[in-house]
Amino acid sequence: MKNIHLSLLLLIQGAILLATGCGAPEVEKTRRLPNVVIILSDDQGWGDLSISGNKNLNTPNIDALATSGASFDRFYVSPVCSPTRAEMLTGRYHLRGGVYSTSAGGERLNLDETTFADIFQKAGYATAAFGKWHNGMQPPYHPNARGFGEFYGFCSGHWGDYFSPPLEHNGIPVKGRGFTADDFTEKAMAFIEDHRDEPFLVYLPYNTPHSPMQVPDVFWERFKDKELEMLLPESQNEDILFTKAALAMCENIDWNVGRLMEKLRSLDLEDNTIVVYFSDNGPNSFRWNGGMKGRKGSTDEGGVRSPFFIQWPGVIPAGKQVSHIAGTIDLFPTLADLAGLDYKTEKPLDGVSLKPLLLEDGSKWEDRMIFNHWNGNVSVRTQRYRLDRENKLFDMVRDPGQTRDISKEEREITAQLMAGKENWEKEMAKEYSEDDRPFTLGYPGFTIAQMPARDAKAHGQIQRSNQFPNDSFFTHWTDLEDRITWDVEVMEEGEYAVELYYTCPKADVGSRFVLQVGNSRLEGEVTTAHDPPLRGMENDRVERMESYVKDFIPLNLGSMRLEKGRAEMSLKALEIPGSQVMDFRLLIFTKLNSNHNNDEKNI
Known part of the structure; x- marks a missing residue:
């Protein structure tokens, strides 16, 4: 039935392309549904990449996703792990889905929410997740019940051992093999090879550089005695050893991204695969992050700005830089739209498809508000401004470090954003109630x-x-x-x-x-x-x-x-x-x- 359904989808897709006058080369490109690979790092800041200007480390494979695809200059996630994952999965703000905490049940995504994996799985995709889930453990909260036919990893928010730890495979306890990021990548590559003849969706949520700070010796040796070029002022009390460990873990991620991309190339799949890379929140320590205010847990810019790169050779222009603001809530509609799938859901999405920004010039794109929430604190971002949790207003173009409050000078803008924040909080309060889920x-x-x-x-x-x-x-x-x-x-x-x-x-x-x-x-x-x-x-x-x-x-x-x-x-x-x-x-x-x-x- 899956093959019949897939064939019908492809025939319909081809008929639409011909009817709209698309040329033969474009029909050839889209004759098979594109594969999708989503790589999500854990607690990696925007500044933890060499492409961001950090001279303390080298991440050529991740950087290549930006130069070979598109990069979003201002992409926003939640301040902590599970809310970001919920927003990515559903295209909706995390409080709508019942995610209000990172443990003890509060990380679970409500069962009446539709995930993008549900949409891709119904369209005939082979779907899999390898790594840290963090949106519920017991079925039907488990990833195998949320659209992922294959799952290998752990469902908790963090793990206590990164070297051959206890994990699970489709609910069955197993023992991991080697360093977790390496292990998850191996499993993802094996899945891709096994399903190379059909469209696949692979979600690869690493658990690094989240603490505890563990990394293989070969990566640690690069940083153990290294003099870091870019450090914070002494007044900010940067933990240099922690920074070195985090950067070593980021270089390990980069190595694994390189292995994954080489696997796609060796199987002749890269040209028909959408690859996405981003992080789930700001850095998990005070370290170089482009001078932004805040870190993980903060609703300020440094706590919620993430790198975001998306590559699809021959479709998304190489090296394209998108300056419009976007966020995790946009990933669901964007991927489904790029793949040509019907992504209508019973509940309205908060996110929008970024396809026009990727494939067009974005000249007709309207300004919007993106809300960041954690632990009762809410900030709101527009293209130019951020209103913080204390209703201080900052011009993020002139003052990206949020050093000067201009709320009294820009009273009208402040009032508009305060009203937007108040309406958003009221809307969330209507949908979110005290947790009574067993x-x-x-x-x-x-x-x-x-x-x-x-x-x-x-x-x-x-x-x-x-x-x-x-x-x-x-x-x-x-x-x-x-x-x-x-x-x-x-x-x-x-x-x-x-x-x-x-x-x-x-x-x-x-x-x-x-x-x-x-x-x-x-x-x-x-x-x-x-x-x-x-x-x-x-x-x-x-x-x-x-x-x-x-x-x-x-x-x-x-x-x-x-x-x-x-x-x-x-x-x-x-x-x-x-x-x-x-x-x-x-x-x-x-x-x-x-x-x-x-x-x-x-x-």
Whole structure:
């Protein structure tokens, strides 16, 4: 059916081209739908590229995307990770899709949102994502349920180990191979080769240069003892070692981009592939960023301006520079429009197709407002001005560093932008309400659901291994009154096998506990010691903020029958013969009578 559907699309596309008088060469170019590759870096600032003027590093392969395609001079994303991803996926502002946080459920994209991957998948594309998802883990929030037929990576907001860490492949826990950015690129290249004879959409969201600051030796050696040419003034307290690690990670990304582009060329696919490159927010430290104000987490220019390059040889003019403002919300309609796909959705898009700016001169393009939001702070950008979260106005042409507030001099413009911001906030408030979404378990059509410590609440004396939940585990479980709970909704009644991932020293073996989901109970006992050390610090180039990690092993608890509906899920100790129950990381529920084979257990 997919091939029939694709053939019809191509015939219709060809008929339209002939009917509109397009010449034979153009028909040849568009006879096959274009492939799409989207590369997204994590916490890389606009200034972390040599094409931006940074002499501290060299990124020739990423720079080549700009010289071979088009670059947008003012492209805006959200101040942090998951909101940017939500806006990219949907073409809508992140609050509309229920994304208000970066962890513990607030990163999930509402299930009634349509993603651009849904559109491409329905058009017959082979779709895949490799890397950091960060918009929900449990199906149907999982990427395999959001239009991506293939997924390899992790669904959390950050990861604690970048060298052969625990990952997942289509929901099944696996062990990664090598440095994550290298591994994700390898998987993307293999997918491209496997699907070279059909149109494909590849989304490659790297997890670097997000901390912890880990990078292979070959890249670190270039920077370890290097004298950096471009540093911030001493008053800004730049962490030089952190900067060096970030730049080394950016050069690793560049190397991987080079490998990916060479793969496209070797398969004779480059000319029919749209390649996009951008970052999800501003830099994750104070380092050179073109003199802009703000960094990651800020709604000022430096926190939300991203590089944006898009290449399609023979279609998008090489070296084209677009000065009009644009943003993440525009990516969905732009890619669908360039591919000639119908992208009408039930919910209106906030973004617009940038195709006229790419293929035409943009002379009829109207000025617009682009809104940046995080943690209750909102700024608004027009072609010339930025109104910041305090309603200070800056002329971004004359004052790109936001040093002089002109709100009193330009009262009319200030009033217009304040009114625009107020209307936007009211509109978002209508769509966004307090989060009451449970974590889903047993979604029909999917075999495995993971319930990590990240998504749970600890009660009593139980503590997280770190204040940042994304890759944390629970420890200090010492009292019979202590509990770990999740708010869940069982989507399909049935029998589920349950595994619990833990560590426990020999002296504490013997604890008994109960897992309860609604009225269903399942008891377990820790009978085998497993007490590995904390690790991660051996690969860190600078001391991390995030949790260190351990190698957890599974404890097979048997099976339990779950009733459909919403319930509290809890873990509670029944007996603690030693000083603690265990350190806990994860529960995995697997529907029985499934065809999936979970071979890789050491996560």
